[in-house]
Amino acid sequence: MRKSPEELRSARWFGPADLRSFGHRSRAMQMGLAPEEWRGKPIIGIVNTWSDINPCHTHLRARAEDVKRGILMAGGLPIELPAISVSESFQKPTTMMYRNFLAMETEELLRSHPIDGAVLLGGCDKSTPGLTMGAISMDIPCIFVPAGPMLRGHFQGKTLGSGSDSWKYWDELRAGTITEEDWAGVEAGIARSHGTCMTMGTASTMTAIAESVGLTLPGGSSIPAADSGHIRLCSESGRRIVEMVWEDLKPSKILTKQSFENAIAVAMAMGCSTNAIIHLIAMGRRAGLDVSLDDFENYSRRVPVIGNVRPTGSQYLMEDFFYAGGIRALMGNIREHLHLDCITVTGKTVAENIEGARVYNDDVIRTQDRAIYREGSLAVLKGNLSPDGCVIKPGAMDQKFLKHSGPALVFDDYPSMKKAVEDENLDITPDHVLVLRNAGPQGGPGMPEWGMLPMPKKLLKMGIRDMLRLSDARMSGTSYGACVLHVSPESYVGGPLALLRTGDIVTIDVDARRIDMEVSDEELAARRAAWVPPPKRFERGYGWMFSQHIQQAHIGADFDFLRTDFGAPVSEPVIY
Structure with a gap:
């Protein structure tokens, strides 16, 4: 059933014959807008994460105009709302410090303005989960438009x-x-155009997740940023969001446990970034759904990696993936693992969206019997080192480390570890386990991408290019190697990793999904009694708020005060 113009959310600002609405109307006219431009029409917010210091989003200033064109064509009124850009390339200490900031900003931009629906422009790693988390919590019709990957280097x-x-x-x-x-x-040659990383890093992982969970138009996550098809995607998204407002097709009508399972299956098949876990869990919890590490482990055992894209794949990049048929073709090849009846922003089902999709290069998008890796992209490990779970990317590492035991070499901070690995006289062998702690959500702060610990120079000189590495940090989705990440609970808050000492034997068994330190319970209890919490990171400002309210990695590292359930009343602004 379609909404009537009187039911539009924006009508609360512009409709009443009172003094406050007089102010809203007169100020709109101050901007040159005539009443015919807003009266009885959906007002669409374009939340744009463009900035001068985000190379992944340099084209989004122009793409917002393309979105506006589509909105106007469909009879809506576009309003652009700039938001924090979270530039992966430049922002310190890590953009993960600001993902939840962007989520809060997105939610409040939409809540506090006369917005009926939203188009979300992003793509650089944390912008996709940040924008979608905020829009999910606000729960008005929305479409996510990916920035698109850059061209090959x-x-x-x-x-x-x-x-x-x-x-x-x-x-x-x-x-x-x-x-x-x-x-x-x-x-000079590695970044040739605007757009996000063209490997299967976190950016392409998360935009594919946004599409497979149902929040992006079909095929949209695969289009390169420099392709003219991206311009058409923006215009089409602008046209579609207006219809979604009339249909009242909002996230709570799209996002179900089954749609998140679709996203997990697609992520596993693509050779996704390890960051998929932390972001998708956070998105699911915003939707009031129990998305957990167990869901990833379930699909890891069932869905093989069929996307032959670096770093899990050996040769190809996202541009090749697009030419090979893109995300629709990949979904077609794993359709038996998908809930095909899930509804998406098109108003149609997943089955309808992928109908007719074809693979044009079966070396880039493989069939399951010719998989790149026999299981999914990620594996979840648990044990006395990480009772709440940690993650590894088995297909992107030297396979001899799938089962390994070795002595730990432990560092309490990144600078000391970085200095040590440059020492060619460092007492280390290929069997050692290189460990960094105090790099989790609170300890980093913000859980920086330090988890692909640099290989010691001594080993590199010996021709060795991989070793087992362990931390409570994250790593870039473009990274590779035998890196155990997201150890939870983190060492900074007293997780078991805080008790590990240099020389302790660490044992990993990926097939058994185990990770343990070979230290007795009695010895661990003694170390626990002697452990002293590290000093606070922040005394004021956003950093203080972050450290007070950030949750652990295994439940998505969202703020505790932003927990929400669909169906809970939305606190709308008071209009006097």
Whole structure:
């Protein structure tokens, strides 16, 4: 049943014949708007995370105009609302400090203004979960428009992928196998256009999740940022959001446990970023749904990696994935793992959205019997080192570390670890487990992407390129290697990782989903009694608020005061 104009949320601002609404109308006219432009029409907020210091989003200033064109074509009134950009490339200490900030800002922008529906423009890692978390909590019709991946990088006839090749060539420079001139060539050639990382990093993982959970138009997450199809996607999204307002098709009518299971299945098949876990759990909890590590573990055992895109894949990048058929084609190849009757922003089901999708390069998008990796992209481990769970990416590591025991070499902070690994006389062997702690949600602060701990220079000189590494940090989705991440609870709050000492034996068994330190319960109890909490990170401001209210990684690292359930009353602004 379609809404009537009188039922529009914006009508509360502009409709009443009183003094306050007189003020709203007169101020709209001050901006040059005539009553015919807002009267009886949906007002659509365009939440834009463009900024001058976010290279992934440099085109979103222009793309907002394309969205506006679509909104106007469909009979709506577009209103652009700028939001914090969370630039992965430049923001310190980590954009993860500001994901929840963006979620709060998005929710409050939509709540406090006369907005009937929203188009969310983002894509750089934390902007996708931040925007969608806020919109989910607000629960008005919304569409997410991904920024799109950048074009392939190039260097000396080779194809470069964001992040993945940065780490690769940096290690080769440290090992002495390439020159400073080569390194400068990589630097100049790795990022050739606007858009997000073109590997299967966190950006492409999260935009694919936004689509597979039902919040993006079909195929939208696969389109490269520089492709003219991206412009058309923006206009189409603008047209569709107006219809969604009339239909009252809001997140609570789209997002179910089954739609989140679809997103998890797609993430596993794509060779997703480890960050998918922390963000998708947070999104699910905003929707009042019990999305947990157990759901990821369930699908990890069932859905193989079929997206041959770096870093899990060996050769291809997101541009190739788009040409091969994109996300619709991949979903078609795992359709038996999907809930095909889930509704999406199109008003149609997943089955209808992927109907007719074809794979045009079956080396990029494989069939399940020719999978890149036999299980899903991620594995969840538990044990006395991480009773609430941690994560590893088995398909993107040296397979000999799937089962391994070795002595720990423990560092309490990143600077000391970084200095030590450059020492060619460091007492370390390939069997050691390199450990960093105090890098979790509170300890980092903000859980920085430090988890792909740098390989010790001594080992690089020996020709070794992987070893088991362990931390309560995250790592970039473009990273690779035998890195155990998100150890929960984190060491900063007294998790078991805080009790690990250099020389203790750490044992990992990915098939058994175990990670343990071989230390007796009695010894751990003694260490626990002697443990002293580290000093506070912040005394004021946003950092203080963050440290007081941030939750642990295994439940999404959202703020405790932002817990919500669909159906709870929304506190609308008082209009006098």
